[in-house]
Each structure stands twice: as structure tokens, then as C-alpha cells.
Amino acid sequence: MASALGSPSAFGQSQFAFMRGNAFEARVKADGGAELLRLVHEKLDARAEPPTSGVVPDLSAVGPEGRTARTALALREATAAGVWTLLDHPLLALEVAGSPAFLEPDAVVVHPDGSWTVVEIKSFPMLDGSADAAKVGAAARQSAVYVLALERVAARLGAEPEGRAGAEGRSAKEDSAEPEGRHAQDSAPAPKVRHTVLLVCPKDFSNLPTASAVDIRKQRSVTRRQLDRLTRIEDIADALPEGTCFSPDLPTPDLTVAVESVPATYAPECLSACELAFHCRDRSRAEGAVTSLGRSLRAELGGLTTVADVLSASRGESGDPTDPAVAALRRAAELRAEALSGGPALHPEASGHAT
Amino acid sequence: MSLITTLARLEAVDTGRAQPLATVRHRHLSDRPLVFVPLTTAGEAGAPLGALVGTDRDAPRLLVVPQPRDRDLRFAFLAELADVVLPYIDSYAEDVEAAERNETDPETGKRVKVEVELCADAPQLIVPSRAGIDFVRLLGRSMRFRRTAEQDPETPHPAPPRVPLLGRWLTHYGERARVPGSSLLLALTDVLSRHWATGQSSLEDQHLGALLAWIDPPDDESGAEAALRAELQRDAKGQLVCPPAGPATDPAFDNKLLAPAIERYDRARTALAAAEDGIEADDRLGELTAAERQIRDLVASRTRPTWDAVWRGLDLLRALPEGAHATDRWTRDRWSFTGHRDRVLAGEPPQPRRDDAVTAANKLATREREQARLEAQEALDDPLVMAGRRLAGEAFAGEVTDVVMAYSEGKRPSPRPLVTVRTDDRPHLGERAKVYRSLGGKPQAAEFVGYEGNGGNGEEQGGYGEEHGGYQSGGALDDNGALVVLRVVDKMGRGKEPETGSVPEKGDLVCFTLFEHEQRGGAKLPDPEETPWTHGGPPGETEATPQLHAPDAVTEEDVL
Ligand code: SF4
Numbered sequence: 001m002a003s004a005l006g007s008p009s010a011f012g013q014s015q016f017a018f019m020r021g022n023a024f025e026a027r028v029k030a031d032g033g034a035e036l037l038r039l040v041h042e043k044l045d046a047r048a049e050p051p052t053s054g055v056v057p058d059l060s061a062v063g064p065e066g067r068t069a070r071t072a073l074a075l076r077e078a079t080a081a082g083v084w085t086l087l088d089h090p091l092l093a094l095e096v097a098g099s100p101a102f103l104e105p106d107a108v109v110v111h112p113d114g115s116w117t118v119v120e121i122k123s124f125p126m127l128d129g130s131a132d133a134a135k136v137g138a139a140a141r142q143s144a145v146y147v148l149a150l151e152r153v154a155a156r157l158g159a160e161p162e163g164r165a166g167a168e169g170r171s172a173k174e175d176s177a178e179p180e181g182r183h184a185q186d187s188a189p190a191p192k193v194r195h196t197v198l199l200v201c202p203k204d205f206s207n208l209p210t211a212s213a214v215d216i217r218k219q220r221s222v223t224r225r226q227l228d229r230l231t232r233i234e235d236i237a238d239a240l241p242e243g244t245c246f247s248p249d250l251p252t253p254d255l256t257v258a259v260e261s262v263p264a265t266y267a268p269e270c271l272s273a274c275e276l277a278f279h280c281r282d283r284s285r286a287e288g289a290v291t292s293l294g295r296s297l298r299a300e301l302g303g304l305t306t307v308a309d310v311l312s313a314s315r316g317e318s319g320d321p322t323d324p325a326v327a328a329l330r331r332a333a334e335l336r337a338e339a340l341s342g343g344p345a346l347h348p349e350a351s352g353h354a355t
Numbered sequence: 356m357s358l359i360t361t362l363a364r365l366e367a368v369d370t371g372r373a374q375p376l377a378t379v380r381h382r383h384l385s386d387r388p389l390v391f392v393p394l395t396t397a398g399e400a401g402a403p404l405g406a407l408v409g410t411d412r413d414a415p416r417l418l419v420v421p422q423p424r425d426r427d428l429r430f431a432f433l434a435e436l437a438d439v440v441l442p443y444i445d446s447y448a449e450d451v452e453a454a455e456r457n458e459t460d461p462e463t464g465k466r467v468k469v470e471v472e473l474c475a476d477a478p479q480l481i482v483p484s485r486a487g488i489d490f491v492r493l494l495g496r497s498m499r500f501r502r503t504a505e506q507d508p509e510t511p512h513p514a515p516p517r518v519p520l521l522g523r524w525l526t527h528y529g530e531r532a533r534v535p536g537s538s539l540l541l542a543l544t545d546v547l548s549r550h551w552a553t554g555q556s557s558l559e560d561q562h563l564g565a566l567l568a569w570i571d572p573p574d575d576e577s578g579a580e581a582a583l584r585a586e587l588q589r590d591a592k593g594q595l596v597c598p599p600a601g602p603a604t605d606p607a608f609d610n611k612l613l614a615p616a617i618e619r620y621d622r623a624r625t626a627l628a629a630a631e632d633g634i635e636a637d638d639r640l641g642e643l644t645a646a647e648r649q650i651r652d653l654v655a656s657r658t659r660p661t662w663d664a665v666w667r668g669l670d671l672l673r674a675l676p677e678g679a680h681a682t683d684r685w686t687r688d689r690w691s692f693t694g695h696r697d698r699v700l701a702g703e704p705p706q707p708r709r710d711d712a713v714t715a716a717n718k719l720a721t722r723e724r725e726q727a728r729l730e731a732q733e734a735l736d737d738p739l740v741m742a743g744r745r746l747a748g749e750a751f752a753g754e755v756t757d758v759v760m761a762y763s764e765g766k767r768p769s770p771r772p773l774v775t776v777r778t779d780d781r782p783h784l785g786e787r788a789k790v791y792r793s794l795g796g797k798p799q800a801a802e803f804v805g806y807e808g809n810g811g812n813g814e815e816q817g818g819y820g821e822e823h824g825g826y827q828s829g830g831a832l833d834d835n836g837a838l839v840v841l842r843v844v845d846k847m848g849r850g851k852e853p854e855t856g857s858v859p860e861k862g863d864l865v866c867f868t869l870f871e872h873e874q875r876g877g878a879k880l881p882d883p884e885e886t887p888w889t890h891g892g893p894p895g896e897t898e899a900t901p902q903l904h905a906p907d908a909v910t911e912e913d914v915l
Contacts, residue, residue, distance in 0.1 A: 010587075014397035014609035016423075127496060128708040205497050268556035278587070285368075285579075293364050294556045300361055307368045314362060328746075331779075332358040335742035340375065342738075 004248035004255055007278035021123040025106065028121050028200055028209045032056050033086035033107070039211040040109045040117055040198055041084075048112050051084035059090055064102045067091035076157050078110035079191045085110040092149035098232035105146040115192040116154070118146045119200060126201040126210050136199065136214065143197040144219035148227070150193045158190025195220060236262065267295040301325060357743040363552035371577030373551040373569040378739050380675035382546050383538045383685035385479035389443050390415070390665050392483055392658045393490055395602040396423040397609055403432055403494070404604070404613075405654035408439050412666040417658075421620050421650045426512060433498060434515035441517055443478055444524055448696050450475045477685075477692035480528055480540045481669070483563050483600035483661050488542050490602045492529030498522025499705040523705050527695045530706070534722055536684045536729035539691060543668045544600070550675065554579055562586055563664050564597035571671060598657045600664070612653055620646040678736035684729070728874040735793060735872060744868065745780045752866035753778030753836065755859045761842070762851075770853040772843050775807055776865060779836040783869065790841060790867040794857065798872040799846040807838035841867070 002009040028036050037051035055078065061070040071090040078085035087108040093100045107119040120143050124135050196213045203210035244258050259279070266280035266289070274280070284292040288306040291298055302325030304310045313319030314333040319326035363374040392415075393406040402423040407415040416439050420432045454473035457466050482488055499522030501514035528540040548560045553569035560566050564585030569578035576584075585597040594612070595605050604613070623643040630636035710718065734741045734750065744750040757775035762768035784790075788803040847853035859865050 012606035012610075014604070014606040015614055016609055017397035017606075020397075127493075268558045271558060288368075290365065292556070293361075293368070293554070297361060300358060307365050310362075310365050311369055328358060329362070332362050332746050335746055336359050336362060336739070339378065339738040339742040342378075 001246065001248045001255070001259075002275045002279055004250070004252060005259060005276070005279045006252055007276075007282060009275035009278065011275060017123070024123050024202055024207060024209070025121045027207060029086070029088060029107065033088070033109075035209060036107065036119065036200065037084050037086060037109065039200060039209065040111075040119070043198060043211050043213045044117060044194065044196060045111050045113075045115075055081070055083055055085040056088060057085065059087060064091060064093075068093045068102065072153050072157070075108070075110065075116065075153060075191070079114040079116075079157070082112050082114060083110075084112060092146065092153065094145065094149040094152065094227075096227060097230040097236075098234055103146055103149050105143070108146075108150065109198075111194075113192075115194050116150055117194045118143050118150065118197040120197060121200045124201060125204060126212065127204055129212075131199075131201055131212075139199055140197070140214050140216045140219045141223065143199075143214070144216045144223045147193055147195060147197065147216060147220055148224060154191045154193050265291070267291050268293070269295070301329075304329075357746065359739075359743045359746060360552055364554060367552050367569065367578070368554035371554070371579050372572060373553045373578060375550070376552050376739065377550045377675070377733075377737050379678040379681075379737050380672055381549060381678050381681055381733050381736065382536075382541060382672075383479075383677060383681045383688070384669065384673060385476070388479040388481045388669070389440065390481045390662065391440075391487070391491070392600070392661045392665065393487065393494075393602045394604055394654060394658060395490065396420075397603065397606065403429060405432075405651075405658065406436065407655075407658040407662045408436065410443065412662075415659075415662050417651060417655050419647075419651045419654045421647045422617060422624075430512075430515055430518070433494075433518045433521065437515070437517040437521040440521055440524070447474055447476055447478045447692070451693075472693065474689050474693045474696065477539060477689045479538060481665060482540070482542055483665050484544045484561055485542045486561075486602055487600070488529065488532050488540060491525050491532075491540060495522050495525030495527075495529050499526050500708075519705065520699070523699065524695070526706050527691075530718075531688070531691050533718075534691075535726040536732070537688055537691070537725070538681075538685055539688045543665050546672060547668050550672065553582070555582060559586075563600040563661065563668070567664055567668060567671075571667070598660055600661045601658070604657060608653075608657060613650075616646070616649045616653055620650060622646075678733070680732035680736050684732070724874050727870075731868075731870055731872050731874070734868065734870075741866065741868075744870070745782075748781055748783040749870055750866060750868040751776070751778045751780035751782040751839065752864070753780070753839075755861055755863040755865055756838065758858065758861055768851065770843075770847050770851065770858070772847075772853065772858050773804065774801065774841045774843060774859050774865075776839045776841065776867070777836050778839060781837070782839070782867075784839070788869060790869055791872055792859075792865055792867045793872065794846055797846065799843065799857070801841040801843045801867065804840040804842050807840050 033054045033056055034051070037054045041048060041050055057074040057078070059067065059070050059074060061067045068091045071087065071092060074085075074087055074090070078087070087110070089104055089106065090108050092103045092105070094103055095101070105118050106121040109117045109119055111117065120139050122131075122135065122139055124131055195217045196215050198211050199214050200209050200211045202208065240261050244261055246255070246258055248255065250258070259276075260283070264276075264280050264283070266277070266284040270277040270280060281292060288308055290301055290305055290307055290310060298305070301310055302323065304313055304319070304325065309318070310329065313326045314329040316330055319329075321327055321330070360376060363376055367374045387410050389408065389410050390412075391406060391408045394404040396402045396404045403420055404423055405417065405419040407417055409415045416435075418432050418435050418439075420428045422428055451472040452475050454471055455468050456471050458469050459465070460467045480491070482491060498514070498518050501519045501522065502510040503516050503519065504510065504513035505516065506519075507513070531537050532540040532542075544561050544563050544566055547563075547566055547570060548557065551570045553560055553566060555565065555569065559582075562582075562585065565582035568581035568585045572578040572581045588596045589607075590596055592611065593607050595607070598608065599605055620643070623639065623646045627636060627639040627643050630639050734744050741750055741752075745752060753776045755774055756777045757773075759773040761771050761773050763771045782790075784803045786803070790801050790803060791798040792801070793799070843858055847857040
């Protein structure tokens with residue numbers, strides 16, 4: 001779609017990164033996940049019996065719905081069996097803005113006590129025991145979404161009476177908010193989803209895996225709040241003019257009109273997150289929005305939201321001088337001009353007699 | 356961002372050109388910096404793919420790793436890099452001047468002055484962007500624990516002789532770059548965006564091509580258009596016309612150009628190894644050479660534009676006069692360089708993998724102190740920076756309207772003149788707040804007495820700070836500004852009458868700051884972590900367990 005709008009996204013993956021990432025993941029999961037289970041045991045659950053041979057259930061099924069159902073079933077069986085189990089690329093569903101989104105974590109491990117752990121395998125190195133904080137943060141946010149999705153599954157498993165696999169739990173929503181709590185009286189307790197995930201990375205400059213436990217409680221509650229606040233897609237769709245269509249096959253002007261009918265709040269952070277960023281940036285710049293330079297500007301500039309408004313207020317051509325934001329802007333403009341003109345050199349090294 | 360910076364950015368949007376954020380250059384630039392433009396192979400851990408390096412803008416040295424997964428080729432790259440960088444570093448190590456330093460005598464425990472050497476100048480490393488600094492650090496970390504065959508004949512993959520030493524130097528430079536205001540290792544995008552505000556976000560400023568486009572656009576184009584072109588324009592083959600400044604490459608380059616070239620190289624190597632006789636081998640060697648040539652050309656084509664851009668950026672920066680205190684901070688950099696030189700000469704082990712608690716705390720304290728020093732010095736050197744501090748209520752400037760001689764009480768009265776300054780600024784002056792002005796390069800202190808016409812008592816007033824809360828003026832402020840009464844308290848000599856020129860006179864233009872001009876921690880002395888153990892050493896270092904210096908485990912798939 002970004003390409004069809006004439007502002008193709010800059011995202012792409014180098015095949016070198018791709019190959020190396022895959023090779024590392026394969027290595028971590030080799031031998032029935034022996035190394036991976038060992039790391040989970042060592043870092044998260046050292047008191048449990050050490051894994052000898054892990055179970056790796058087959059999760060293949062037709063279509064995303066089939067795969068999520070297969071995943072849920074495998075989770076239930078593994079939880080009941082109480083043995084170390086590795087779910088390789090399970091598929092989870094999570095409702096986002098009112099429609100289901102499918103998520104595929106690198107792995108989920110079921111512990112002998114029936115609790116579940118999300119595993120993220122990344123190819124950035126853990127150097128002398130610590131990895132790039134920004135990358136760890138991104139991985140934690142990603143894992144938090146998986147944990148939320150797993151909690152939904154856990155809640156459903158807890159809610160369903162024996163023998164009714166796949167049935168939707170009535171109170172899945174409330175339950176997920178308190179995943180560690182016991183569930184309704186007449187059913188088994190919901191399995192526990194651990195809020196500490198395992199981040200597996202190459203050690204130093206090698207291809208040997210090393211891992212670290214990451215507590216994602218904070219990211220989880222932030223994500224949960226964001227998900228709760230999202231406008232439902234249906235509501236957005238309802239607000240659009242009849243017949244709006246986002247097909248990339250449309251002629252560019254039509255597609256542009258369609259895209260512009262959806263409100264967007266571009267900020268520079270979009271550049272590293274969204275494929276439409278160049279399109280939205282063009283639009284934001286064309287509107288002269290100050291936030292195209294950074295979100296923080298909004299707070300700094302009070303009610304002034306466009307470049308032209310701010311500049312004219314700062315020059316004294318518009319704006320209410322009793323508005324503190326306007327007054328501060330004018331003073332800033334004065335001071336800036338004074339310093340740049342080299343005018344009365346009011347700075348300490350140059351203090352001297354006024355003429 | 357201060358409001359003044361924000362305004363500058365908005366003016367840049369409006370005019371289509373970057374706007375000045377400084378009137379002087381706040382970082383020292385060497386006459387002969389070493390520019391380093393590295394590229395890595397994607398895959399995160401940063402295996403080097405190649406680099407341009409050197410001190411001559413017309414003749415950079417091109418280093419290439421034709422197959423980044425091959426350890427021997429990587430070692431060859433690092434050895435070549437050492438051949439360029441170490442002689443450059445050495446060329447600064449010998450030219451020294453005598454200096455003095457306070458040290459604790461190990462026997463008496465007393466502080467004594469000792470004569471030490473200080474290198475007259477220091478080598479300066481310039482990389483295109485902040486990611487380049489991280490890469491220098493990563494290279495340093497990957498090399499400093501390597502063992503050479505000479506150090507350890509048993510080592511499985513011995514590193515070329517000077518590689519561990521290069522690792523120690525790069526580590527030192529990478530660490531020094533964390534100290535605010537230091538200039539041993541600079542990222543050009545950081546330095547440029549310190550001095551100019553563009554009409555884009557600071558995130559986008561990290562693109563060297565786009566940043567330069569805003570600062571110095573072509574004649575027929577606005578900065579905004581040129582920046583957009585630098586960011587996005589691709590040629591017929593889908594390649595960025597202005598390649599990213601690295602070390603990461605554009606995925607389209609990796610996939611469309613580099614990967615096939617590396618494949619060709621691999622095939623040629625395999626074929627050569629399988630050659631059955633001399634003639635066949637000759638042929639295949641030809642093909643291998645050609646394949647390598649192709650990779651070299653590719654790496655050159657992606658690094659040369661950045662190389663030229665770095666030098667262009669340096670030209671732009673050189674056009675600004677160097678701030679007075681930048682030279683002072685460079686002296687601290689020279690101490691840092693000299694200190695590390697001494698540690699290497701003294702045969703100390705490489706920097707440990709992790710700092711012990713004391714060293715870590717010291718480094719943190721150093722950074723905080725240097726940050727405060729930098730902020731004060733930049734304001735003193737540059738009226739535009741001072742303007743920001745004035746706007747924030749942290750300084751004020753104005754004309755002296757009245758001077759009344761007064762004396763301290765006590766047996767030997769000293770001069771304590773009362774000086775009234777009329778200012779349009781809104782300093783955050785609390786009761787008896789200390790303020791400072793610069794007198795012949797030294798800070799002179801005064802005490803806030805009150806606002807004239809306001810009962811003479813100190814009253815808190817706001818600045819034009821971010822919250823704008825302080826705009827509502829105090830009673831003494833009208834259209835003619837506020838009248839601030841100060842009592843000068845020092846730097847007037849020992850006599851009863853102040854020395855000439857030591858007290859402002861009526862009509863003088865003065866600027867006082869609410870922040871101190873100098874930070875404690877000894878001017879121009881080396882920082883604790885840079886004190887070699889031969890000179891008392893950083894605490895805790897001697898307890899470092901040998902395992903901290905052990906070489907890394909090596910595996911077949913290593914990337915660095
Ligand atoms: S505003 Fe940002 S996140 Fe939303 S569509 Fe535009 S670029 Fe994407």
C-alpha cells in the first residue's frame with residue numbers, strides 16, 4: 001500500500017541477517033530443544049527437575065484457526081502431563097481493536113509444574129552478559145503481547161470443564177486480568193503464564209546461545225492498556241464514507257483519498273515502526289504540523305500546532321501576548337535574534353562599557 | 356529541547372535551510388583527524404565488511420572482507436586496520452610536554468606534586484554517526500582479549516600481532532566518547548546537529564546525508580528537498596543514491612549486489628581449491644581476483660560518498676571559530692590519551708569486561724561532572740547558548756544602572772559593593788542566591804540582595820521556563836525590565852578599595868549566571884579512571900580476577 005501511495009517503506013531485511021537469524025534459532029532448538037529447555041530450567045525454574053528429554057509436539061494444522069486450536073490443545077495436554085515441553089512456533093490469537101490478530105512467538109515452554117514461559121530468540125549478541133538496552137526493550141514489548149495472548153488461552157483452559165476443549169470461556173476477559181488467580185469453582189485452575197520471559201541471544205561474538213530472564217510485567221500492563229484503549233476497527237470503518245476501499249490496485253489519487261479519510265497522528269517515531277511512515281510524514285509536513293519534528297513540541301508550544309502559527313506568534317504578528325506560551329515564544333525569538341546579531345554582547349566574556 | 360532550539364527548527368522548516376544553534380564550535384577539531392567509515396554485514400553482531408580509513412581526504416585506505424564469515428579474512432582486515440590506526444596513534448604518543456599532577460605518595464600518604472608527561476596533542480577519530488561509535492566500541496571489545504601466537508602458542512585461532520593492542524585503544528576511545536564534551540572520538544552527525552537545527556526531527560538528523568543537505572543544500576534546491584532526496588532517492592537498480600552512513604548497509608544493497616558478489620567469490624575460491632594443475636589454478640586465481648575486485652568496488656561505492664560527506668561536514672564545522680573552553684576540554688582529552696598511553700606502556704592488562712563497582716561509580720561521577728562542566732562552558736563561550744539559559748531563568752543580562760560602595764562588617768572591612776542591574780530577563784533568584792559573572796576568565800561571585808522598588812528583599816521570580824509558569828512578573832518588573840540588586844563578594848583584591856576593573860561600573864553590560872562556572876574535580880587533571888596504576892591506579896583494579904581478561908570462547912560461526 002505504501003508503494004501504491006508513492007511513498008514506499010524503507011523496511012526490508014538483508015538476507016545475511018535473515019540467514020544468520022535462522023541458523024541461530026535452529027541451533028537453539030536443535031535436539032528436541034535440549035539446549036533451550038536447559039536454559040529455561042537454569043534461568044527460570046532451577047528448582048524443578050532438570051529436563052532430560054523434552055517433548056516437542058507437532059503443531060501443524062490447516063489455516064491460522066486450525067493452528068491456534070492445535071496450539072491450545074498441545075498446551076492443555078502438556079500442562080496436564082507435567083513434563084518439560086517445547087512448543088516450536090505456536091500460533092496464538094489475540095483480539096486487537098475488535099478483530100483477531102494471529103501471533104507467532106519463537107517458542108513457548110511448558111514447565112513440569114504446568115506453568116508456561118514465552119521464549120524470544122534474537123540474533124543480537126549478549127555481550128559480557130548484557131545486550132543493547134533498546135533491543136531488549138523491543139523484545140520485551142513483543143513478548144508482552146505473547147504473554148497477553150497466552151493468558152487468554154490459559155483463561156479459557158481454566159474455564160472449561162473437562163472434555164470441552166475449544167469451548168469459549170464465559171468470563172475469559174475478567175480472568176485474563178488476573179491470570180494467576182484461581183478460576184471458577186467448578187473447573188480446574190487456569191494454568192499460570194509466567195511474567196518472566198526468556199530472551200535467548202548469541203553469547204559475545206559466538207553463535208553459542210546464552211539467555212537472560214526478562215520481567216515483562218510493566219510492558220504487559222502498558223500493552224494491555226493500549227489494547228483496551230484502541231478504537232475498534234468497526235467503529236473506524238463506520239466513520240468512513242460509504243464505499244471507501246484500500247486496495248493497492250486503486251489509482252494512486254483514489255487510494256490517497258481513501259487513506260486520508262482515516263485520521264492519523266504522525267510523529268517521528270512512526271519512521272521506525274510503520275510502513276506508511278513516509279506517506280504520513282509527507283502529509284504531516286504539508287500540513288505544517290509541528291509534531292512532524294517531534295511529539296514533545298506539542299507540549300512546549302501550547303495551543304499552537306502549525307509551524308506558521310508558531311513563527312507568526314513568535315514575531316508578534318499573531319497570538320495573544322498574555323498567553324504564557326506566546327509570551328515565552330516572543331522572548332525566545334528576541335533572545336535568539338539578539339545572540340545571533342552579535343548585538344550588545346551580553347555575555348560574560350565580553351562584558352565591558354556600553355557605548 | 357529548549358524553546359530557542361525549537362524556534363530554530365521551525366525557522367529551518369520555514370526557510371528550507373538549517374539554522375544556527377551555536378555561534379562558535381563547541382568541540383575541538385584536530386588538524387589531522389583520522390576518519391573511519393566502517394561497514395558491517397547485517398546479522399546484528401557486526402561482522403566487518405569493509406571500511407575507508409585515513410587522514411588524507413583524497414586518499415582513503417580501502418579495507419574489505421570479501422567473505423565476512425571467514426575468520427582469517429576478518430583477521431586480515433583487523434591487522435590492516437591496526438596498520439593504519441596504530442602508527443597514527445603512535446605519532447602523537449612521543450611529542451610530550453612537562454606537566455604537574457597531584458598524587459598521593461604511597462609511602463607517606465601525603466599529597467605531593469609530581470612531574471609527569473602530557474602529550475602535546477592527541478589523535479582524534481571521526482566516525483560518521485553514533486552507530487559508528489558503537490561499532491568502534493564493539494570492535495574494541497572483540498579484539499582486546501584476543502591472543503596472539505606470541506602471547507599463547509596454544510591458542511586455537513591466534514590473532515595477528517597488533518590486533519589486541521588496537522582493541523585496547525578502540526576500547527579507550529569508545530569509553531571516552533561517553534564523557535560529555537570529550538572529542539577524542541566524535542560522531543559527525545552529533546557534532547553537526549549540536550551546531551545546526553534542521554527542519555526535521557532529531558531522529559532524522561542521524562542520517563548524515565540528510566543532515567548535510569539541510570545545512571548546506573545545493574544552490575538550486577531547498578534543504579528539505581535535498582534531504583528527502585538523500586534519504587530516499589534510488590537509482591535504476593533500486594540502490595540508494597546516497598548510501599546510509601553505516602555501519603549498517605541498505606538491505607537492497609545486501610540482497611541485490613553484495614550477496615551475488617559474495618557467492619561469486621565463494622565459487623571462485625572453491626574452484627581454485629579444486630584446481631588440478633598450475634595452469635588451471637592460474638585461470639581460477641584470475642577469477643578469484645576478479646570476484647574480490649568486484650566486492651572491493653562495491654564496498655568502495657557504498658563508503659566513498661560517506662567519506663566525502665564526513666570531510667564536507669568537517670569543513671563546515673571548521674568554518675566556526677573554536678569556543679574558548681573547547682580547547683580547555685581538549686586538554687582533558689589529551690590527559691586521557693596520555694593516561695592510556697602510560698597504561699599500555701606499563702604493561703597493564705586490557706580493560707576488564709565489566710567495571711568493578713568503584714570504577715563504575717567513578718565513571719558515572721565523572722560523566723555527571725563533565726556534563727555540568729560542558730553546560731556551563733558552552734554557555735560562557737556562546738551567547739546563543741547563554742540565551743537559552745537566560746530564557747530558562749538560569750542567567751540574566753543587562754546594564755548596570757547604579758553602583759553603591761559598601762563594606763563588610765568586622766575588624767577589617769572588605770569591599771562589598773552593591774550593584775544594580777536592569778534586565779529584561781526573569782531569573783529564578785531565591786533569597787541570597789549566588790550568582791556569577793566572568794571576570795578575566797575567572798568567576799566572580801555576587802549575592803542577590805533584592806529587587807529595587809520591591810522592599811529590597813529577595814523574591815522568587817520565574818523564568819520563561821518550559822512551563823511558562825513564571826511569566827507572571829514580580830512587582831518590580833515593568834516595561835523597562837527588573838532592577839536586580841547584587842552584592843559583589845569576591846575577586847576585588849585584598850585592599851580596602853577594590854582593584855580597578857574588579858567592580859562593574861554604571862553603564863556596563865553584564866551577564867550573571869545562577870550556575871557555577873567551574874566544576875570541582877581539579878581543572879585539566881586526568882579523571883580517576885584514567886590514572887594508570889603506576890600512578891596510584893584506579894581503586895579496585897588490582898583485585899580484578901585474571902578471568903576478566905581471559906580470551907573469548909571461539910566457535911566456527913563467530914562474526915567478529
Ligand atoms: S500515523 Fe504513524 S502509525 Fe499511523 S499510519 Fe501514519 S505512520 Fe503509521
